[in-house]
Amino acid sequence: MGHKRAVTLEELLPQAIQGIQTLKDTYGQWEVHPSQHVDPDQVEGVLAELVERLDDNFPYFHPQYAGQMLKPPHPVAMAAYIATMQLNPNNHSIDASRATTAMEHEVLDQLAAMFDYPVDYMGHLTWSGTTANLEALWVSREIAPGSAIAHSADAHYTHARMGEVLGMPTVGIPTEADGRMSLDALERELATGRIGVVVATLGTTGLGAVDPLADIIPLARAHGARVHVDTAYGGFFSIIADELEPETARHFRAIKDADSVVVDPHKHGLQPYGCGAVLFTDQSILRFYHHESPYTYFASTERHFGEIQLECSRAGASAAALWATLKVFPLTKQGLGGIVLPGYRAAQTWHGLIAESDILQPYQRPELDIITYLPRVTSMSELDRVSHAIFEFAADTTRPQQTHLATYVVTPAQLRARGIHLEEDAERGRIMRSVLMKPEHEPLIPEMHHHVSMWSRRAYEATH
Numbered sequence: 001m002g003h004k005r006a007v008t009l010e011e012l013l014p015q016a017i018q019g020i021q022t023l024k025d026t027y028g029q030w031e032v033h034p035s036q037h038v039d040p041d042q043v044e045g046v047l048a049e050l051v052e053r054l055d056d057n058f059p060y061f062h063p064q065y066a067g068q069m070l071k072p073p074h075p076v077a078m079a080a081y082i083a084t085m086q087l088n089p090n091n092h093s094i095d096a097s098r099a100t101t102a103m104e105h106e107v108l109d110q111l112a113a114m115f116d117y118p119v120d121y122m123g124h125l126t127w128s129g130t131t132a133n134l135e136a137l138w139v140s141r142e143i144a145p146g147s148a149i150a151h152s153a154d155a156h157y158t159h160a161r162m163g164e165v166l167g168m169p170t171v172g173i174p175t176e177a178d179g180r181m182s183l184d185a186l187e188r189e190l191a192t193g194r195i196g197v198v199v200a201t202l203g204t205t206g207l208g209a210v211d212p213l214a215d216i217i218p219l220a221r222a223h224g225a226r227v228h229v230d231t232a233y234g235g236f237f238s239i240i241a242d243e244l245e246p247e248t249a250r251h252f253r254a255i256k257d258a259d260s261v262v263v264d265p266h267k268h269g270l271q272p273y274g275c276g277a278v279l280f281t282d283q284s285i286l287r288f289y290h291h292e293s294p295y296t297y298f299a300s301t302e303r304h305f306g307e308i309q310l311e312c313s314r315a316g317a318s319a320a321a322l323w324a325t326l327k328v329f330p331l332t333k334q335g336l337g338g339i340v341l342p343g344y345r346a347a348q349t350w351h352g353l354i355a356e357s358d359i360l361q362p363y364q365r366p367e368l369d370i371i372t373y374l375p376r377v378t379s380m381s382e383l384d385r386v387s388h389a390i391f392e393f394a395a396d397t398t399r400p401q402q403t404h405l406a407t408y409v410v411t412p413a414q415l416r417a418r419g420i421h422l423e424e425d426a427e428r429g430r431i432m433r434s435v436l437m438k439p440e441h442e443p444l445i446p447e448m449h450h451h452v453s454m455w456s457r458r459a460y461e462a463t464h
């Protein structure tokens, strides 16, 4: 093995294309049907227009994009995806995806090991965290028909929406000042006896807060409820649990004791969109998936993913891309952990700088790699105005100078809980939020802080 360096998709692409062409050439030749012929000049024009239209985006790939949960897939994932996509296997059935179904089993074993799941777990990849969560909630409904879902008030909105889809009532459990689900409020809700499943979010989408899973599990068990972990965003922080606050790490280590878990490789796993995963500890839930399909499963007696998932067609290329990525970046501290950790450190460093700032103040301490902060103002309406102006000013400059941030809506009560008392002349107001999910953010933090402070001063002046 040689020495490590950055690689580009461009340099990996010839192998991804040529290798598959050689494979195809081992079969007999055939002519492309004239109906599929195109005018290459026209295609060139279309692609040129595509590239031009794609310019209408924020630069998600750039470390100065520190806004939402967006980052480009790794070139290894892209090359593996493109290589596989040329054959377009469908991991719905083994017949449609022999090689990539096997790869999916391999990556699932690695995800299960990351969460310390038993070797006889049940699980599969999905198109998204949404469908993965839907499946876990659906299993809960089948186990306890008529029961309700309890999730934190800060949980992803998907749980309330999927509750509607499934005809299950949902209850938002209030959060504490750190954004974590309140155990007292949960216990009161569990005491009603109507909760069938508690959803613990490890890494809320807004704040990156980690619900107290290790304490939720015994409470839920005492009331006969299942526990589902939504760690779509945060799951890969399990690898670096040792580096997190002990209290945060304790909850990541409790994932193994929950009934099901969702993680999105298309968030922190370097994958292109279309890659979520759901795992269950207990195989007996397989009984809910039984269905007849005379037209799909025929050439194998082994279990097809289509038999154990809600979705039907699913890209084998996703499994291949994740498989290749985990070969290069295994789920260890030195592997993918080395990519996740710098973002965490960047968040801690920036939080420290903001705490000492005379123009900005932290909203709360970042538990993962998402920071939230606000300008030092006196009223809610002022907060909203200045925050919005910071967001706009930071991005409204020459491209190399731009910093892209995001905003997050809070109430006076949420601010008060964090010791920030503002005149309540509005019911809500925006604060600043940055997701630091690229390792390249870390060295840029002092500079980004300097810029954001400067834009904050200008935003304050412009709105007063």
Ligand SMILES: *Cc1c(COP(=O)(O)O)cnc(C)c1O
Binding pocket: 127, 128, 129, 130, 131, 133, 156, 158, 201, 203, 204, 205, 230, 231, 232, 233, 234, 264, 276
């Ligand atoms: C992103 C996210 C989801 C939704 O997943 P998608 O892959 O966007 O469908 C659900 N829960 C949490 C905590 C998330 O961060």
